[in-house]
Amino acid sequence: xxxxxxxNFPDDLKYAGNHEWSKLDNDExxxxxxxxxxxxLGDVVFVELPQVGDTFDKGQEFGTVESVKAVSxxxxxxSGEVTGVNENLEDTPELVNNEPYxxxxxxxxxxxxxxxxxGLMMKDAYLDMLKG
Amino acid sequence: xxxxxxxxxxxxxEPLLWKIGxxxxxxxxLPRRDIDLSPLDSALExxxxxxxxxxxxxxxxxxxxxxxxxxxxDTGMYPLGSCTMKYNPKTNxxxxxxxxxxxxHPLLPxxxxxxxxxxxxxxxxxxxxxxxxxxxxxxxAAGAQGELTGMLIFYxxxxxxxxxxSKILIPDTAHGTNPASAALCGYKSIPVNSxxxxxxxxxxxxxQMDEDTAGIMITNPNTLGLFEDNIRQVAAIVHAKGGLVxxxxxxxxxxxGIVNMADLGVDVLHLNLHKTFSTPHGGGGPGSGPVCVxxxxxxxxxxxxxxRHEDQYRLSDDRPESIGKIHAFYGNFGIQIRAYAYxxxxxxxxxxxxxxxxxxxxxxxxxxxxxxxxxxxxxCMHECVFTDKHQQQYKVTTLDIAKRLIDYGFxxxxxxxxxxxQGAIMVEPTETEPKENLDQLVDALISIAAxxxxxxxxxxxxxxxxxxxxxxxxxxxxxxxxxx
Numbered sequence: 001x002x003x004x005x006x007x008n009f010p011d012d013l014k015y016a017g018n019h020e021w022s023k024l025d026n027d028e029x030x031x032x033x034x035x036x037x038x039x040x041l042g043d044v045v046f047v048e049l050p051q052v053g054d055t056f057d058k059g060q061e062f063g064t065v066e067s068v069k070a071v072s073x074x075x076x077x078x079s080g081e082v083t084g085v086n087e088n089l090e091d092t093p094e095l096v097n098n099e100p101y102x103x104x105x106x107x108x109x110x111x112x113x114x115x116x117x118x119g120l121m122m123k124d125a126y127l128d129m130l131k132g
Numbered sequence: 133x134x135x136x137x138x139x140x141x142x143x144x145x146e147p148l149l150w151k152i153g154x155x156x157x158x159x160x161x162l163p164r165r166d167i168d169l170s171p172l173d174s175a176l177e178x179x180x181x182x183x184x185x186x187x188x189x190x191x192x193x194x195x196x197x198x199x200x201x202x203x204x205x206d207t208g209m210y211p212l213g214s215c216t217m218k219y220n221p222k223t224n225x226x227x228x229x230x231x232x233x234x235x236x237h238p239l240l241p242x243x244x245x246x247x248x249x250x251x252x253x254x255x256x257x258x259x260x261x262x263x264x265x266x267x268x269x270x271x272x273a274a275g276a277q278g279e280l281t282g283m284l285i286f287y288x289x290x291x292x293x294x295x296x297x298s299k300i301l302i303p304d305t306a307h308g309t310n311p312a313s314a315a316l317c318g319y320k321s322i323p324v325n326s327x328x329x330x331x332x333x334x335x336x337x338x339x340q341m342d343e344d345t346a347g348i349m350i351t352n353p354n355t356l357g358l359f360e361d362n363i364r365q366v367a368a369i370v371h372a373k374g375g376l377v378x379x380x381x382x383x384x385x386x387x388x389g390i391v392n393m394a395d396l397g398v399d400v401l402h403l404n405l406h407k408t409f410s411t412p413h414g415g416g417g418p419g420s421g422p423v424c425v426x427x428x429x430x431x432x433x434x435x436x437x438x439x440r441h442e443d444q445y446r447l448s449d450d451r452p453e454s455i456g457k458i459h460a461f462y463g464n465f466g467i468q469i470r471a472y473a474y475x476x477x478x479x480x481x482x483x484x485x486x487x488x489x490x491x492x493x494x495x496x497x498x499x500x501x502x503x504x505x506x507x508x509x510x511x512c513m514h515e516c517v518f519t520d521k522h523q524q525q526y527k528v529t530t531l532d533i534a535k536r537l538i539d540y541g542f543x544x545x546x547x548x549x550x551x552x553x554q555g556a557i558m559v560e561p562t563e564t565e566p567k568e569n570l571d572q573l574v575d576a577l578i579s580i581a582a583x584x585x586x587x588x589x590x591x592x593x594x595x596x597x598x599x600x601x602x603x604x605x606x607x608x609x610x611x612x613x614x615x616x
Binding site for chain 2: 001040043045046066068069070072093094
């Protein structure tokens, strides 16, 4: 496991307390788990994701991620309808470890209320939370 | 530390049977055929299985050599937390293999199976006494099926009241199978956070319990090895809203003869006979997960029930409110015999077994605290949970510590569980280890902590002594090779 200073947290993302990141692009939000989460989990071996069209309320479980250590739940940082799912993760779950912010994205949603993005943390606030 | 159990020795290689086989070898001879050959319809013929041709000595040596690579409770200490890997006395195996019991056919009519029915009847009474819950079914084949039985009972209970409840409360310190069992019954599990002390707060439960919630599934002692001190208040809150209390009794090894589950407000509880009551645990079974309930819940138990009329035992299906059958026959009877023999041979000492299990865990906790980080520093029950927090500065993880313990001759403890503790190392010594063994384990773990600071590389490369070194678990999970 790495020190927090060795991890990468892009400035243009929003972070949730459960370590998911969210990125808004033209009314669509892409969601994945951050570098800290993948590092804590260790090698990811399986990712279970919802189907396009499923809807979730903020904070609901939208899938699970299984590593050699444990199975962990994924919680959706904001309410919305799933518009896309990263099917590459089925055969190459290691993308979550290797490229958590690019190839390792998990779902795209159409948010029910874009203003929920404002409730998520910026990089500095998230880092403060990690450092306790 | 001197005289570690673990050392190196001559390890014999052994290839797969397919690599040993030679065409024409055979380990047995068929009796001479005394009827004419009868040709088979070619439509019924197909490719035979790909079995190698082997002689008897090939097969005996193969499995004997493989068995020497194994580590089991009969080899050494196996402190796998949450699993109760205690030593199971051989007399209980012997009773279970008595021909009259082992060969009893499940379709025997009751008048020819009085002995087996009596064992089942008496075992139900003993388990009722151990738990304090008066009615018992032995049918469920394992713990998770016991949980499912419990959830089907919850459903039937609410249905009788013409209620359809959709949720169930499950603390974050419950066993991992609980949410799955509830989901199979159509209940949505609502996680309940434990407090800073590692147990449930009544206020938290009160905030989440409502009249759409069927009840709560509590593991007590919980997976942190802590007793749920507030269980009575929690049960009162759940009952006040018309819900039921399910207790996962898989950790019963800590409280036999000490805690009366009915007094705690528990309505339904399952036991794992294959953990607490003398059946080897692990390797895929068979297991046995009896369910114990209050008198109020008894009408819902699975059928058939074993009943006694004067001196005769028989099976009764006359239970209109029963959830039905859970198992093809009457449960895994062989496991029930082991539990029956174990309870009879232990007698009042069952309570002492629990006391020693708790004492052993507390002894380890006290000796290791400071060496390893102890997230909940309070008296524990049958198991204690440490973390790798003090070792993180050397970039040594829980996995490295566990793997290094193999070199010292111990089975590793449970790691990374429960999930509420980061980097958890969960040690359950059980009552069957003498103090010398507990000290040896503690000394090994102290020595590993010193290595972590001085020679961390040694831990990252561990284990080095066993036949098989550190396995590539990631590739095994991502690209499993399931062929022989």
